[in-house]
Amino acid sequence: MTTRKARQARNRVVANRVIFALLVVVVLAALYELVGVFSPVSMNTASAIARVGQLNVSSALLGCPAPGSAGTTGGPIAVANVPLSAAGGHAAFTLLNSGSTSGAGKPVGSVPRPGQLTIETIPPAPAPARKSSGTTEMAGGKVPTSPARGGLIVSAQGANAQGLDVEQLGPGGQATARCEPAGSDFWFVGPGATNLHVYVYLMNPDSEPADVTVGVQTDSGLLLGPQDSGIVVPPHSMVVQTLDNLVHAAKAVALHVTTSTGRVVAAVRESTKTSEEGTWLPVAGEPATKQFLAGLPANSGARELYVTDPGDTATQVKVTVITAKGSYQPTGGTGISLLQHQSLGISIPSLSGLTGAVEISAAVPITGTLETPGGPKGAPGAFIVGSGPLIGQGVVAASTSGKLGTTELELSAPKAAASVRVTVAPPGSPLTGSQGQVVHIPARSSFEVHLDLPKRLAKDPLMAFEVTPLPGGGPVYAGRVSIIRNSVQTVIPVVSSPDTIKFANVRQSLLAILGS
Numbered sequence: 001m002t003t004r005k006a007r008q009a010r011n012r013v014v015a016n017r018v019i020f021a022l023l024v025v026v027v028l029a030a031l032y033e034l035v036g037v038f039s040p041v042s043m044n045t046a047s048a049i050a051r052v053g054q055l056n057v058s059s060a061l062l063g064c065p066a067p068g069s070a071g072t073t074g075g076p077i078a079v080a081n082v083p084l085s086a087a088g089g090h091a092a093f094t095l096l097n098s099g100s101t102s103g104a105g106k107p108v109g110s111v112p113r114p115g116q117l118t119i120e121t122i123p124p125a126p127a128p129a130r131k132s133s134g135t136t137e138m139a140g141g142k143v144p145t146s147p148a149r150g151g152l153i154v155s156a157q158g159a160n161a162q163g164l165d166v167e168q169l170g171p172g173g174q175a176t177a178r179c180e181p182a183g184s185d186f187w188f189v190g191p192g193a194t195n196l197h198v199y200v201y202l203m204n205p206d207s208e209p210a211d212v213t214v215g216v217q218t219d220s221g222l223l224l225g226p227q228d229s230g231i232v233v234p235p236h237s238m239v240v241q242t243l244d245n246l247v248h249a250a251k252a253v254a255l256h257v258t259t260s261t262g263r264v265v266a267a268v269r270e271s272t273k274t275s276e277e278g279t280w281l282p283v284a285g286e287p288a289t290k291q292f293l294a295g296l297p298a299n300s301g302a303r304e305l306y307v308t309d310p311g312d313t314a315t316q317v318k319v320t321v322i323t324a325k326g327s328y329q330p331t332g333g334t335g336i337s338l339l340q341h342q343s344l345g346i347s348i349p350s351l352s353g354l355t356g357a358v359e360i361s362a363a364v365p366i367t368g369t370l371e372t373p374g375g376p377k378g379a380p381g382a383f384i385v386g387s388g389p390l391i392g393q394g395v396v397a398a399s400t401s402g403k404l405g406t407t408e409l410e411l412s413a414p415k416a417a418a419s420v421r422v423t424v425a426p427p428g429s430p431l432t433g434s435q436g437q438v439v440h441i442p443a444r445s446s447f448e449v450h451l452d453l454p455k456r457l458a459k460d461p462l463m464a465f466e467v468t469p470l471p472g473g474g475p476v477y478a479g480r481v482s483i484i485r486n487s488v489q490t491v492i493p494v495v496s497s498p499d500t501i502k503f504a505n506v507r508q509s510l511l512a513i514l515g516s
Helices: 003-038 045-052 510-514
Strands: 054-056 059-064 077-081 090-095 118-120 136-138 143-147 152-157 164-169 175-178 185-191 197-204 210-218 221-224 230-233 237-242 252-261 265-271 279-281 288-296 304-309 315-323 326-328 336-338 342-347 356-372 382-385 394-400 405-413 418-425 437-441 445-451 462-469 477-484 487-494 500-502
Touching: 059 164, 059 265, 077 152, 077 394, 077 462, 152 164, 164 394, 175 279, 175 394, 175 487, 185 265, 185 279, 185 304, 185 356, 197 210, 197 230, 197 252, 210 342, 230 237, 252 304, 252 342, 279 382, 288 382, 288 405, 288 487, 304 315, 304 336, 336 342, 356 405, 356 445, 382 487, 394 405, 394 477, 394 487, 405 418, 405 437, 405 462, 418 445, 437 445
Parallel strands: 288 477, 315 445
Antiparallel strands: 054 500, 059 152, 077 118, 077 164, 090 152, 136 143, 143 237, 164 175, 185 252, 197 237, 197 265, 210 221, 210 230, 210 252, 265 279, 288 356, 304 342, 304 356, 315 326, 315 336, 315 356, 356 382, 394 462, 405 445, 405 477, 418 437, 418 462, 477 487
16 A cells, blocks of 8 residues: 555544544534423433433314214213323314214313313204215225214313313213224224124324225125225215225125225114114224133123134134233133134133123234123123223223113233222312322232212212222233123223333433434
C-alpha cells in the first residue's frame, strides 16, 4: 500500500468515527426529546423508568348495534369505568347516519361521570332510506344487504376511557351484549336451524369507507369466501346482512368478518322469530390451540359445543371442564373429529349443572361457543365464548340485581391458585374506594360468587362490578351470568379493562436502538 493510499484510509476511518459520534449525539438527543414528550423530566431514575414502561390509556372507541334501532332491539346503554383519576375526561355518543348522508351522525346523551355506572337513554334514529348506493346482494342474491336503523358509537378520552366497559340494554332495561371496539377481524360461532334468522351488522365509525368480507363456514364446509362476500360500508353508517337463505340448512355456523381497508364493529343477532329480539352472539375468541370459555352456569339442561376449524388441517378437539371440585375431561369431551374449513355442533350432556369454565384444545387453531338453555324471547339459547386471562382489572357495566334477578360470577384458575378482589356498585356510586370482597380460587379449580348490592340498594335493577387479580397468583378467567326468573339470560366474559398500557423495556444501548 502506498503512503497516499494509507493516508486516505486513515482519513476515512477518522471521518467514519466523526460521523458515528455525531449519530450518537443525534440519537441521544432524539431519545431525550421523546422522554420529554411522554414523561416530565425527573432526577429520580427509578421513577423515569416506570413512566417509560407504561402509558395511560387516553382514548377508546366502541360500537353498539342496538341503541337507536327502536322496536324489539332498541334500548339504553350502561357505561362504567375505573380510571386512574376522575379528572380530565370526556365521552361522546353518536348515532350512525342510517345511510342517508355521508357525514357523522347525531350526537346524543350526556357525558357520564368517570368512575361510576351511568345509564344513558338513546332516542330512536331516523328510519334508513329505502334505497341506498350501499345496498348490495352477495352470493347470487342469497345474502341481501341494506342500510340498518340505529347503531351507536361511543368515543371516550382521558379519564372516561380508562377501565371502560359499555353494554347495550334491551327494551326491558337488562344487558344484552357488550359494545365492542372497532377492528378488522371478528369471529362468531353458533347454531344453525331452519327456523333461525341470522343477521350480521357492520358498523363503520370512521370518515372513510370500509371494505369488508364475511366468510361463512358450516357443517357442510365453506359456503362463502372472500371472492364473493365483499361489501363497502359507507362512512358513519351501519348495514345489515340477512343470512337466512344461505345457512337455512346448516346445523352449525361460523362467521369470519374481516376488513381489507378501514375498520368496523361487527355484531350478529340470531332469533327464532322476526318479531322478537333473540340473542346477540358474543364475539368468539380468536382461533388458538387452547381457549377458556368462562361462565358455565349452574342451570340444568342440554349443553351444545359449536367449534370451527378455519385452517387447512383436520384435527381432534378435546374438552376439559374446570369446576369447584377440580379439572377433568367430561363424558363426550374427547375424540371429537373436526375437518378443515368445517363447523360442528357437539352435544355434551355431562356438562349440565356444572359451574366454572370449559377449556377447548386442539393441535391446530380453533374457536368455539358453548350453548346453554336460556336467553331472551326468540333466542335459541344463551352463549359462552372464550376470553383471555384478566390483566390489571376487569370492569362489567351492567349486571342484573335487585328483585328482578341475580348475577353469578364464575371465576376459574386453570393453573396455579389465585385471589381476586371483587367490588360492586349501583348507578351513581363509585366503583373505586371500596374494600370489596377478596375471593380465593384453588389451583385447577373454579369458584362461584353470588353478587349482591347492600340491602339499602336492593331495589336497583342493575349494578356494575370490578374484578382485580391480586399479585402472586396464577391466571384467572371470569364470566358473568345474568339470571332472570330462574332463567339464564346472558353470559358475558369479564375481559381486561386497562387504565394503562404496558410495553417491554428497551435497553439503553445504541446497538439496540440502531438494530445491530
